[in-house]
Amino acid sequence: MRLLFRPYVSLFIEHSERIIILITNKFTTMSYILVSYSIYLVLTCILTIWVARTLFRNGKVFLIDIFHGNTDLANAVNNLLLVGFYLVNIGYAVYTLSIDYDIFSTRRLIEELSIKVGAIILILGGMHFFNMLVFYKLRKRALQEKRLNRTTTATPTQDRGIY
Numbered sequence: 001m002r003l004l005f006r007p008y009v010s011l012f013i014e015h016s017e018r019i020i021i022l023i024t025n026k027f028t029t030m031s032y033i034l035v036s037y038s039i040y041l042v043l044t045c046i047l048t049i050w051v052a053r054t055l056f057r058n059g060k061v062f063l064i065d066i067f068h069g070n071t072d073l074a075n076a077v078n079n080l081l082l083v084g085f086y087l088v089n090i091g092y093a094v095y096t097l098s099i100d101y102d103i104f105s106t107r108r109l110i111e112e113l114s115i116k117v118g119a120i121i122l123i124l125g126g127m128h129f130f131n132m133l134v135f136y137k138l139r140k141r142a143l144q145e146k147r148l149n150r151t152t153t154a155t156p157t158q159d160r161g162i163y
Contacts, residue, residue, distance in 0.1 A: 032103040036112055043113075044093040044120050048086065051124045055131060056082045066138040068146075085127065093120055 056078060063074035096116060103109050 032105075032109050033099055036099060036103060036109050037097060039113055040097065040116050041093065043117050045090065047117075047120060047124060048089040048093070051128065052082055052085045052089075055085065055128065059131070059135065062135045062139060066135070066142045068142065081131070085131075088127065089120070089124060092123060 059081065060074060060078050063078050064071055067073045067077070096119065099112060103112060
């Protein structure tokens with residue numbers, strides 16, 4: 001079998017003594033779908049990794065504050081959040097990978113990619129705001145606990161400034 005490719009021009013297949021020549025001047029439907037899958041997965045992975053690293057780096061400060069300076073616990077929770085973030089986003093991206101109809105043009109390829117990548121971006125944004133809400137509530141609870149600890153440990157004379 002000898003395959004000879006020129007820019008989408010021809011494919012030569014030798015079989016016994018006969019030669020079959022197939023000439024195509026454009027991408028086939030399968031080519032468009034494979035290009036779409038490839039671009040979609042690459043963009044999704046890049047976006048997911050970028051958002052996850054940003055949340056991991058900046059979320060550590062909030063977690064340390066929430067856990068009252070316990071950096072070991074904050075780092076462990078931050079790592080677990082990172083793994084969960086990767087699993088949910090990449091899992092969703094792979095789950096929605098299929099295209100149920102044929103793609104015959106570059107225009108349709110770009111439209112399909114914009115829908116799929118747009119959905120991933122919306123999900124990443126939603127997860128970001130959900131994480132921020134969880135951090136806010138945890139931080140609020142931690143601040144309330146700090147205030148409660150201050151008021152229960154302080155004696156009445158210290159509150160009035162009398163010694």
